[in-house]
Amino acid sequence: MRLHRLAITAFGPFGGTHEIDFDALSAAGLFLLHGPTGAGKTSVLDAVCYALYGSLPGERATGAQGTGLRSDHAAPHDRAEVVLDLTVAGRRLEVTRQPAWERPKKRAAGTTVDKAQTWLREYDPATGTWRDLSRSHQETGEEITQLLGMSKEQFCQVVLLPQGDFARFLRADAEARGRLLGRLFDTRRFAAVEQHLAELRRAAADRVQEGDRVLLAALQRMRQVAGDSLGVPVPEAEPGEPGLAAEVLGWAATARSTLRERRTVARLALTAAEEEQAAARRALDEARELHRLQQRAGQLHARRERLAATAAAHEERLTRLARARKAAAVQGALDLRYAAEQAHARARRAEEAARAALPAEHTAPAARLAALARTAVEELGALASARRAERRHAELTGELARVDRDEQADETLLAETADWLERWDTARSALQREEAEAREAAAHADRLAALLGPARERLAAARRRDTLAADADRARAAALTAREAAAGAQRHWLELKESRLAHIAAELADRLTDGEPCEVCGATAHPHPATRADGHVDQRAEEAAHAAYRRRDAERAEAERALGVVREELAAETAAATTAEVAGLAAEARRLADEYERARAAAEGLHVLRHRLDAAEREHDRRLAERHAAERRAAARATLRDSLVREQVALDEELAQARGGAAGVAERARQLEKRAALLTEAAEASRAAEESAGRLKEADARVADAAYRAGFDTPEQAAAAVLDDAGHRELQHAVDARRLEEAEVSSALADPATAEAAALPPADPDAATGRARRADLRLRAAAATDEAAARDTAALDTLSRQATAEARRLGPLRTQYERVARLAQLAAGTSTENERRMRLESYVLAARLEQVAAAATVRLHRMSGGRYTLVHTADRSGRGRSGLGLRVVDAWTGRERDTATLSGGETFFASLALALGLADVVTDEAGGVRLDTLFIDEGFGSLDDQTLDDVLDVLDTLRERDRSVGIVSHVADLRRRVHTQLEVVKGRDGSRLRVHGTGG
Known part of the structure; x- marks a missing residue:
C-alpha cells in the first residue's frame, strides 16, 4: 500500500x-x-x-x-x-x-x-x-x-504505529496482551472452539441433570405410591451427583417387595369378608319374605271382613242393574216422545209471535192468512214503474239546483274580473317603475363593492405598516445589542485562549506522574516540570468562554434574522398601503361602506319585484280567459233549464196517481212489503203448530205400549228405571269389582305358604338389615384395601420400570458429559491436565507472540547495540494463566529481565522494535500485502x-x-x-x- x-x-x-x-x-x-x-x-x-x-x-x-x-x-x-x-x-x-x-x-x-x-x-x-x-x-x-x-485495528497498529500503546503492551500482563493480539490476529475460530466446547459441556451437564431430575421425580412418585409407612430410607443425592441412579433403583426394589407382602394380607382379608357378607344377605332375604307373608295374611282377613259389611249395598246395586236392563227396551220410545214435545212447544211459540205482529187478522186460520199475503204481493208489483219515476224526479230537482249554483258562481266571477281588469293598467305601471329603480340600485352596489375591497386592504396594510415600523425599530436596537455582546464574548474567549496556549506547558505538567511516560516526549523522568502562574487559564475556563461566545453569536444571528424578516414585511406593507395616513384611509373606507349598504338594501327587492311583475301578467291573462269561459257557460245553461222543467212537470202528474194516501211511492212500497211478509210468516207458523200437535199425540201412544210390554205399569215407572251410559258403567264396574275382590281374597287365604307364615311368630327384618349393612361395610373396606394394594403394587412396578429405563438411558449421557467436560476444561485452561493453565486461544496467540518477539529482536539488536533480545515466555505470573509473557535478555549480564525494568529510552526503542515486528507479522498474516x-x-x-x-x-x-x-x-x-x-x-x-x- x-x-x-x-x-x-x-x-x-x-x-x-x-x-x-x-x-x-x-x-x-x-x-x-x-x-x-x-x-x-x-x-x-x-x-x-x-x-x-x-x-x-x-x-x-x-x-x-x-x-x-x-x-x-x-x-x-x-x-x-x-x-x-x-x-x-x-x-x-x-x-x-x-x-x-x-x-x-x-x-x-x-x-x-x-x-x-x-x-x-x-x-x-x-x-x-x-x-x-x-x-x-x-x-x-x-x-x-x-x-x-486487515481491519481498522490492524491497520492502526501496523501502518500508524502508536508508540504509547506498545509501551503499555510491553509492560502489560498476559490478559492485556491477549486482548490486543486478539484484535490484530484472527483467532476468533479458536475462541469459538473454546465457546463451543463450553456450550457442549453445559448442554451435556443440563442433559445429565435433567435425567437425574427425572429419576428424582420418579422416586418422589414412588414415595407417594408406597406411602410414608414403608420404613425404607430415601436417597438424598442431588442432580448430577454420581451413584444417584443406583440408590434410586435399590430403594425401588425394596419398596416393591414390601408392597407385595401387603397385597397378600389384603387378599386374605377380602375373602373372609365376602363369605360373611353372603351369609348376612341370605338371612336378610328370609326375614323379608316371612315379614311379607305375615303382612299379606293380615291384609286378606281385613278385606274379607269389609266385604261382609257391604253385602246389603251390593244386593241393592244388583236390583237396580236388573230394572235398568228392562227399561232399556222403552228408551227409544221415550226419546221420540220427548223430541215431539219439544218441537210442538217451539211451534206454538213461533205462531203466537207471528200473529202478535198482525193488526186485526191474527185470529184467522192459516189458509186465510196466505190469501191476504198473495194480494199484498200483487199490489207491490204494480208500484215498480212509479218508483222509477220518483227517482228520476229527484235527479231532475238536483240538476236544476246545480244549474242555479253554477249561474250564481259565474255571476260572482264576472263581477270580480271586471273590477280587477279595471285596476290592471295602474298596478302594472307601478310595478314596472319599482323594478327599474331596484335594477339601477343593484348596478350602483356592484360599482361600490369593487371600490370597497381595495380600500379596506389599503387600510389594513397601513395599520400593519405602522405596527411593523415600530417592530423594526425594536429589532434594530436588539440586533445592535446582540452584535456588541457577541463581539465582547469573542474577544474574551480569544484572550483566554491565547493566555492558556501561552502557559500550556504548566497544564501538561499537572498530568505528569513519576515513572510514567510523558504524553509529549515519552520520557519517564520529569526533573523540571513547568508550574502554573498566577491567573492561569485552564481548559474548563476556556471552554466556558467559548460556549458563552457561541451562545452570544447564536443570539446575534437570530436577532439579525429577525430584523431582516421585519424589514421585508415592512417593505411589503408599505408598497401595499403607499404613504397615505390611516385616518384618511379609514374615513374613505367608511364612506364607501355606508353607500354600499344603502345601495345593497335598495337592490335587495329586485328579484321579488321581477317575480311580482311576471305573476301579475299571468294573472291578467288568466282573468281574461275566465271571463270568456263564464259567458259561454251562461248561454248553455238557459237551454238546459227549459228542458229539465218540462220533464219534471210530466213526472209530478204520474206520481200523484201512484202514491195514493202515502207520502210517496217508496213509503207505499214499504207498507205493502211489510204486510206481505207478516202475513206469510203467520200462515207458515200456524201450519207448523198444527203438524207438531199431531206428531206429539202419536208419540204418547207408542210410549204407553212399550212400557206395558217391558213389565212396567206406567210410562213414568219405565222412565224412572232408565240409566244413562255413565251411570250404567259405574254400577256395572262396582258389581264386577266386588265379585273380583271376593275371588282374590278366597284364593289367597287358601295358599299354604300364607297360612304357614301366619302361624309363626312376627319377623324382624330391621335387625337382619342392620347385620347385612355391617357386613357390606366390612366387605367394601376389605375390597378397597385390596384394590389399593393392587393399584399401588402395579403403579410401583410401572414407575420402577420407567426409572430403570431412564437410568439405562442416562448412562451414555453421563459418559458423554465426562468426556466433553474434560475437553472443555482443557481448552479453557482450568483442567489439572493443563499444567500451564493456558487457554486454547492464548496458546495460538502465544505462537504469534513468539513470532513477533523474533521479528522485533532483529531490530532491537541494532537499536541496542546487540545488548537486548525480546523472548516469549510461557511461565505463569502469580495466580494468573501462562502463555503470553515477554522478557528481555540482557547480553551484558546474561540474565533475563522483566520488561518493566527498562529505562524510558530503552522502553521506547524496545516498544518501537516490538511495533515494527508486530507490523511484519500482521502483514504476513494479511496475505503479504506490501506496505x-x-x-x-x-x-x-x-x-x-x-x-x-x-x-x-x-x-x-x-x-x-x-x-x-x-x-x-x-x-x-x-x-x-x-x-x-x-x-x-x-x-x-x-x-x-x-x-x-x-x-x-
Whole structure:
C-alpha cells in the first residue's frame, strides 16, 4: 500500500482546504511530521484512517464521529471532506468521504442535517481517466478491507504505529496482551472452539441433570405410591451427583417387595369378608319374605271382613242393574216422545209471535192468512214503474239546483274580473317603475363593492405598516445589542485562549506522574516540570468562554434574522398601503361602506319585484280567459233549464196517481212489503203448530205400549228405571269389582305358604338389615384395601420400570458429559491436565507472540547495540494463566529481565522494535500485502543522540524496496536530522500545513 495524495477540507483543526503530496514526501524515504502540541499532527493520521475505514482510530472512534469531525474554524457553508489517493494491491484508488454535518438551511432559519457521503474511484491507466466504483459506505469499506487484508485495528497498529500503546503492551500482563493480539490476529475460530466446547459441556451437564431430575421425580412418585409407612430410607443425592441412579433403583426394589407382602394380607382379608357378607344377605332375604307373608295374611282377613259389611249395598246395586236392563227396551220410545214435545212447544211459540205482529187478522186460520199475503204481493208489483219515476224526479230537482249554483258562481266571477281588469293598467305601471329603480340600485352596489375591497386592504396594510415600523425599530436596537455582546464574548474567549496556549506547558505538567511516560516526549523522568502562574487559564475556563461566545453569536444571528424578516414585511406593507395616513384611509373606507349598504338594501327587492311583475301578467291573462269561459257557460245553461222543467212537470202528474194516501211511492212500497211478509210468516207458523200437535199425540201412544210390554205399569215407572251410559258403567264396574275382590281374597287365604307364615311368630327384618349393612361395610373396606394394594403394587412396578429405563438411558449421557467436560476444561485452561493453565486461544496467540518477539529482536539488536533480545515466555505470573509473557535478555549480564525494568529510552526503542515486528507479522498474516507507507507516532524525546542515530538507522532500513516512513514528533532535534518535513502550523483561524525539503 502506497499513499500518493491526501486532501483535507474543514476536518479537525484544519478550517480550510489542505493537500499533502505523499509522493514528494516519500522521495527521501524518511520524512518528519511535526508541529506544536494540539496543532493537528495526529489529525493527519486520523484523516488517512477515516478515508479508508470511515471512522477514527482507537478511543477517538466514539468521541468524534459524524458532525463532530467538522472543524470549528470552517466557514459556515464549508463541508468537511477527506480525499485519499493511494495504490493498493496494484490498483490506483481514490476514496472521498464527507461526514454527516449540520448545515444552515438555504431558505429559512435554523439548520438541517446532511447524511454522510462516500465515493470510490479507480484510475484506468489505459484511458488516463478515473472510473466510479461505488457510492455505498458498506461496499467501499468491504472493497478496501479486502484489498488491504486487515481491519481498522490492524491497520492502526501496523501502518500508524502508536508508540504509547506498545509501551503499555510491553509492560502489560498476559490478559492485556491477549486482548490486543486478539484484535490484530484472527483467532476468533479458536475462541469459538473454546465457546463451543463450553456450550457442549453445559448442554451435556443440563442433559445429565435433567435425567437425574427425572429419576428424582420418579422416586418422589414412588414415595407417594408406597406411602410414608414403608420404613425404607430415601436417597438424598442431588442432580448430577454420581451413584444417584443406583440408590434410586435399590430403594425401588425394596419398596416393591414390601408392597407385595401387603397385597397378600389384603387378599386374605377380602375373602373372609365376602363369605360373611353372603351369609348376612341370605338371612336378610328370609326375614323379608316371612315379614311379607305375615303382612299379606293380615291384609286378606281385613278385606274379607269389609266385604261382609257391604253385602246389603251390593244386593241393592244388583236390583237396580236388573230394572235398568228392562227399561232399556222403552228408551227409544221415550226419546221420540220427548223430541215431539219439544218441537210442538217451539211451534206454538213461533205462531203466537207471528200473529202478535198482525193488526186485526191474527185470529184467522192459516189458509186465510196466505190469501191476504198473495194480494199484498200483487199490489207491490204494480208500484215498480212509479218508483222509477220518483227517482228520476229527484235527479231532475238536483240538476236544476246545480244549474242555479253554477249561474250564481259565474255571476260572482264576472263581477270580480271586471273590477280587477279595471285596476290592471295602474298596478302594472307601478310595478314596472319599482323594478327599474331596484335594477339601477343593484348596478350602483356592484360599482361600490369593487371600490370597497381595495380600500379596506389599503387600510389594513397601513395599520400593519405602522405596527411593523415600530417592530423594526425594536429589532434594530436588539440586533445592535446582540452584535456588541457577541463581539465582547469573542474577544474574551480569544484572550483566554491565547493566555492558556501561552502557559500550556504548566497544564501538561499537572498530568505528569513519576515513572510514567510523558504524553509529549515519552520520557519517564520529569526533573523540571513547568508550574502554573498566577491567573492561569485552564481548559474548563476556556471552554466556558467559548460556549458563552457561541451562545452570544447564536443570539446575534437570530436577532439579525429577525430584523431582516421585519424589514421585508415592512417593505411589503408599505408598497401595499403607499404613504397615505390611516385616518384618511379609514374615513374613505367608511364612506364607501355606508353607500354600499344603502345601495345593497335598495337592490335587495329586485328579484321579488321581477317575480311580482311576471305573476301579475299571468294573472291578467288568466282573468281574461275566465271571463270568456263564464259567458259561454251562461248561454248553455238557459237551454238546459227549459228542458229539465218540462220533464219534471210530466213526472209530478204520474206520481200523484201512484202514491195514493202515502207520502210517496217508496213509503207505499214499504207498507205493502211489510204486510206481505207478516202475513206469510203467520200462515207458515200456524201450519207448523198444527203438524207438531199431531206428531206429539202419536208419540204418547207408542210410549204407553212399550212400557206395558217391558213389565212396567206406567210410562213414568219405565222412565224412572232408565240409566244413562255413565251411570250404567259405574254400577256395572262396582258389581264386577266386588265379585273380583271376593275371588282374590278366597284364593289367597287358601295358599299354604300364607297360612304357614301366619302361624309363626312376627319377623324382624330391621335387625337382619342392620347385620347385612355391617357386613357390606366390612366387605367394601376389605375390597378397597385390596384394590389399593393392587393399584399401588402395579403403579410401583410401572414407575420402577420407567426409572430403570431412564437410568439405562442416562448412562451414555453421563459418559458423554465426562468426556466433553474434560475437553472443555482443557481448552479453557482450568483442567489439572493443563499444567500451564493456558487457554486454547492464548496458546495460538502465544505462537504469534513468539513470532513477533523474533521479528522485533532483529531490530532491537541494532537499536541496542546487540545488548537486548525480546523472548516469549510461557511461565505463569502469580495466580494468573501462562502463555503470553515477554522478557528481555540482557547480553551484558546474561540474565533475563522483566520488561518493566527498562529505562524510558530503552522502553521506547524496545516498544518501537516490538511495533515494527508486530507490523511484519500482521502483514504476513494479511496475505503479504506490501506496505510502502508507514507512520511512527512520538516517543523519540527520551533518546540520547547515539541511540537516536541507531534508531534512525533502523528506520532508514525500512526505506528498502521504495518504502517511505513518516515520523510524527515535536522533538526539535529531529528537525535537524530529518530534512524532509511536513509542518503543522497552529493559528487562530485553524491549523495549516507547510512542506520543507522536498524541492518543491
